Amino acid sequence: MERIAMASSTMPLASFRAHSLSYLRKMPWKSSVKACFNTSLMASGPSRRAALLHIGSAIQQAHLFGIKASSILRAEGNVAEARTSTNMAQASTTVSQEYILDWAKKDNRRLLHVVYRVGDLDKTIKFYTECLGMKLLRKRDIPEERYTNAFLGYGPEDSHFVVELTYNYGVDKYDIGTGFGHFGIAVEDVYKTVELIKAKGGKVTREPGPVKGGNTVIAFVEDPDGYKFELLERGPTPEPLCQVMLRVGDLDRSINFYEKAFGMELLRKRDNPEYKYTIAMMGYGPEDKNTVLELTYNYGVKEYETGNGYAQIAIGTDDVYKTAEAIKLAGGKITREPGPLPGINTKITACLDPDGWKSVFVDNLDFAKELE
Numbered sequence: 001m002e003r004i005a006m007a008s009s010t011m012p013l014a015s016f017r018a019h020s021l022s023y024l025r026k027m028p029w030k031s032s033v034k035a036c037f038n039t040s041l042m043a044s045g046p047s048r049r050a051a052l053l054h055i056g057s058a059i060q061q062a063h064l065f066g067i068k069a070s071s072i073l074r075a076e077g078n079v080a081e082a083r084t085s086t087n088m089a090q091a092s093t094t095v096s097q098e099y100i101l102d103w104a105k106k107d108n109r110r111l112l113h114v115v116y117r118v119g120d121l122d123k124t125i126k127f128y129t130e131c132l133g134m135k136l137l138r139k140r141d142i143p144e145e146r147y148t149n150a151f152l153g154y155g156p157e158d159s160h161f162v163v164e165l166t167y168n169y170g171v172d173k174y175d176i177g178t179g180f181g182h183f184g185i186a187v188e189d190v191y192k193t194v195e196l197i198k199a200k201g202g203k204v205t206r207e208p209g210p211v212k213g214g215n216t217v218i219a220f221v222e223d224p225d226g227y228k229f230e231l232l233e234r235g236p237t238p239e240p241l242c243q244v245m246l247r248v249g250d251l252d253r254s255i256n257f258y259e260k261a262f263g264m265e266l267l268r269k270r271d272n273p274e275y276k277y278t279i280a281m282m283g284y285g286p287e288d289k290n291t292v293l294e295l296t297y298n299y300g301v302k303e304y305e306t307g308n309g310y311a312q313i314a315i316g317t318d319d320v321y322k323t324a325e326a327i328k329l330a331g332g333k334i335t336r337e338p339g340p341l342p343g344i345n346t347k348i349t350a351c352l353d354p355d356g357w358k359s360v361f362v363d364n365l366d367f368a369k370e371l372e
């Protein structure tokens with residue numbers, strides 16, 4: 001790229017075009033980005049071409065060194081050509097937007113855990129281990145902040161989605177709100193599981209049987225704080241803690257947000273007109289092997305209360321800075337700018353979805369170090 005930028009000031013136009021296009025063809029960018037560069041390149045004069053290629057070079061180098069392309073583009077704003085050429089401004093914006101949104105889809109992402117608050121940690125741990133069959137994976141007490149966390153799940157945190165319970169000293173009750181739905185647990189026999197839960201004194205709020213309007217056998221149980229768990233009958237799965245269900249006020253708006261800002265896939269959408277709701281399963285891999293976000297739209301309901309019990313899901317990423325950039329580009333609201341957390345140095349960024357549901361992205365390498 002540097003070679004092209006230098007050549008642009010000395011070569012005749014025809015050789016310059018051939019040289020540049022052959023170089024651009026070899027670049028690992030999307031074809032639409034290349035097309036945009038080609039168009040702008042051919043429409044501009046020699047000095048504009050040099051500036052445009054200079055920006056392209058800077059973005060390419062930024063990519064290699066993990067620097068945000070938008071920062072480079074801002075810095076490059078000092079170049080007079082970039083400031084004055086509408087074509088070039090459009091080209092550079094398209095490059096940074098396409099690059100970063102495309103990157104979000106290819107990033108190494110996984111749902112790590114779901115965080116919520118409980119009023120009695122020991123009581124909840126007892127219910128999850130004895131009734132739901134989870135393992136207590138670790139506990140950490142942060143006395144200076146007056147809270148304790150307990151991590152529970154069906155396998156180690158480096159490969160499984162788990163729950164992160166938060167107990168705030170002295171707080172024994174939370175408002176779960178109307179928006180939080182349930183956590184899904186896949187079991188091979190819902191009837192047997194419910195019997196066991198009942199025998200241990202657990203609260204069953206919906207008896208086992210086929211879901212209304214479908215065939216899957218389900219049941220609902222409630223934990224000591226009133227958080228609902230849906231038991232879903234399935235064959236053996238590597239990820240039994242399989243769903244986080246949240247209600248949303250506009251399903252298409254949410255699908256668009258999670259696809260664009262989070263790089264998730266719409267795995268399944270099912271309308272149930274008889275019971276006046278539609279669900280969309282969003283995630284980073286097939287539903288039978290990965291935990292998914294189940295978004296539920298109830299006909300005509302535009303708003304919910306998020307309460308103060310449910311906190312957020314955490315998602316692993318290779319780069320919290322690019323993640324935050326993608327969320328901003330997709331119109332998301334960043335509530336914590338990317339960077340290391342004081343004290344533990346794990347890099348995170350946090351944001352809100354269109355309904356106010358919070359998510360935190362955690363640097364994959366920092367998270368792995370935390371688990372060592």
Ligand SMILES: C[C@@H](O)C(=O)SC[C@H](NC(=O)CC[C@H](N)C(=O)O)C(=O)NCC(=O)O
Binds near residue numbers: 218230
């Ligand atoms: C198998 C999979 O599709 C389900 O389990 S969906 C479960 C179903 N969900 C809803 O009804 C969502 C809408 C509801 N108004 C809400 O906001 O929670 C469900 O809970 N069914 C209940 C039943 O008894 O079948």
